[in-house]
Amino acid sequence: MPAPLVVMKFGGSSVAGAERIKRVARRIVRERARGSELVVVVSAMGDTTDELLALAAAITDEPDARELDVLLATGEHQSATLMSMALQSLGVPAISLTGPQAGITTDGRYGKARIAGIDPRRVRAELAAGKVVIVAGFQGMSVAALDGLEATEPASAVHTAEITTLGRGGSDTTAVALAAQLGADRCQIYTDVKGIYSADPRIVADARQLDVVGYEEMMELAHQGAQVMQVRAVELGWVNDVVIEVLSSFEDAPGTQIREDPLVEQRNKVRGIAHDRNVAKVTLVDVPDQPGVARSVFGPLAEQGINVDMIVQNVGHGGATDLSFTIPRVELAKAKRILEPLIRDLGFRDMTTDSAVAKVSIVGAGIHNAPGYAARMFGTLADAGINIEMISTSEIRITTIIAEDRVEEAVRSLHAAFQLEQPETVEAASALAG
Ligand code: ADP
Ligand code: ASP
Ligand code: MG
Numbered sequence: 001m002p003a004p005l006v007v008m009k010f011g012g013s014s015v016a017g018a019e020r021i022k023r024v025a026r027r028i029v030r031e032r033a034r035g036s037e038l039v040v041v042v043s044a045m046g047d048t049t050d051e052l053l054a055l056a057a058a059i060t061d062e063p064d065a066r067e068l069d070v071l072l073a074t075g076e077h078q079s080a081t082l083m084s085m086a087l088q089s090l091g092v093p094a095i096s097l098t099g100p101q102a103g104i105t106t107d108g109r110y111g112k113a114r115i116a117g118i119d120p121r122r123v124r125a126e127l128a129a130g131k132v133v134i135v136a137g138f139q140g141m142s143v144a145a146l147d148g149l150e151a152t153e154p155a156s157a158v159h160t161a162e163i164t165t166l167g168r169g170g171s172d173t174t175a176v177a178l179a180a181q182l183g184a185d186r187c188q189i190y191t192d193v194k195g196i197y198s199a200d201p202r203i204v205a206d207a208r209q210l211d212v213v214g215y216e217e218m219m220e221l222a223h224q225g226a227q228v229m230q231v232r233a234v235e236l237g238w239v240n241d242v243v244i245e246v247l248s249s250f251e252d253a254p255g256t257q258i259r260e261d262p263l264v265e266q267r268n269k270v271r272g273i274a275h276d277r278n279v280a281k282v283t284l285v286d287v288p289d290q291p292g293v294a295r296s297v298f299g300p301l302a303e304q305g306i307n308v309d310m311i312v313q314n315v316g317h318g319g320a321t322d323l324s325f326t327i328p329r330v331e332l333a334k335a336k337r338i339l340e341p342l343i344r345d346l347g348f349r350d351m352t353t354d355s356a357v358a359k360v361s362i363v364g365a366g367i368h369n370a371p372g373y374a375a376r377m378f379g380t381l382a383d384a385g386i387n388i389e390m391i392s393t394s395e396i397r398i399t400t401i402i403a404e405d406r407v408e409e410a411v412r413s414l415h416a417a418f419q420l421e422q423p424e425t426v427e428a429a430s431a432l433a434g
Helices: 018-033 048-059 065-089 121-128 170-182 215-223 231-240 293-303 329-347 373-383 404-417 429-433
Strands: 005-010 037-042 094-097 104-106 115-118 132-136 139-145 159-165 186-191 212-214 244-248 256-259 272-276 280-288 311-313 320-327 350-354 357-363 390-394 397-403
Touching: 005 018, 005 170, 018 037, 018 065, 037 065, 037 121, 037 170, 048 065, 065 094, 065 132, 065 139, 065 159, 094 121, 104 170, 115 139, 115 170, 121 132, 121 170, 170 186, 170 231, 212 215, 215 231, 215 256, 215 272, 215 357, 231 244, 272 404, 280 293, 280 329, 293 320, 293 329, 320 329, 329 350, 357 404, 373 397, 373 404, 397 404
Parallel strands: 005 037, 005 186, 037 132, 094 132, 104 139, 186 244, 212 256
Antiparallel strands: 104 115, 139 159, 244 256, 272 357, 280 320, 280 350, 311 320, 357 397, 390 397
């Protein structure tokens, strides 16, 4: 039987500093002693990515997107090389590869690139040579033809290879994509908590760890702010049927499996609460109530790569209406720059923005066929005196926008109201059949 192939990903806090890197290296050695072939994906050490972003911001308000990606990718280069050295010093053959060296290509959108493909030949060759392969997470290479040159000429002569990063939390995606491409037997995401919880355990002390969470529920939780997994990683896992195990790198304890969940219909209706502070609200006041206005507003934002999330348009009165929407807070300055000229062109009265808001969501696959969840959510927030500024729903989620300074209180109240600290009751399948 061929040796099982395991992809192990270690997040920033797991590799923050030499001591932790050495500890993770010992863990890798233990796994290897079981006879597995190992591909190890690492994030940048500790807060390195934030520190690099701050350095760039200290140089300029608007760092060039290409240069910023090359800079950010170095964080993962550091940890990958150090991990390789740590393994070698324990007598284990290892090699570090950058994302491009590992054959990861992307679509070329700086700062939020998507993986377009993986050429696994280098990784396979290094595995076949008996090495543990350490891959720098969060990055790949996009290839474009240089202007004025034929793309058919030899690549080195005419192609521009550019380093691109996959967005915050992107090392998760590197790991899942490699596991899918290599047909790995296991895909393990090691982090600083024991698994996926019913809410962020840093905020809710009695949050409960979930044994299994379905791909769809995990995608919503991640999308609504549970940064423990990058959304794209869950999506890739879902599409490629990769069972993703989330577990602690600090203790040996059972983790959480993200997988197709056969019990999804029988579980608690609400599986988790997610919150997100990276939100800003924009309101366009007295927008003319006529065809084409929404396109004129959202078209230019989309062209500049700004994701608009919730949109609320009021009923028009006197030929005008108010239009509110949310965007990632980090994009607010850019959005304002894009929208300001439109105030005159389209004839709105004003644009107001609020970056002291946050999103709070309840998520669960059973919500859509169980009335009363919205009422309980809104009632809980009302009892706490928390004003709801916007609401949106999907089949498996209800989301509210509230003031940022109330977000922790909102998460805790909702967690208690839906009794998420209690062991999950799985209804008997026979009861469902009846
Ligand atoms: P890493 O550096 O390992 O990638 P992250 O900081 O990206 O780690 O993600 C882990 C963190 O995600 C945890 O420390 C926790 O505070 C946060 N988190 C938010 N929501 C959840 C949740 N529902 N379950 C577990 N962790 C969560
Ligand atoms: N270092 C990157 C970040 O901080 C990627 C990652 O950790 O997954 O977002
Ligand atoms: Mg992460």
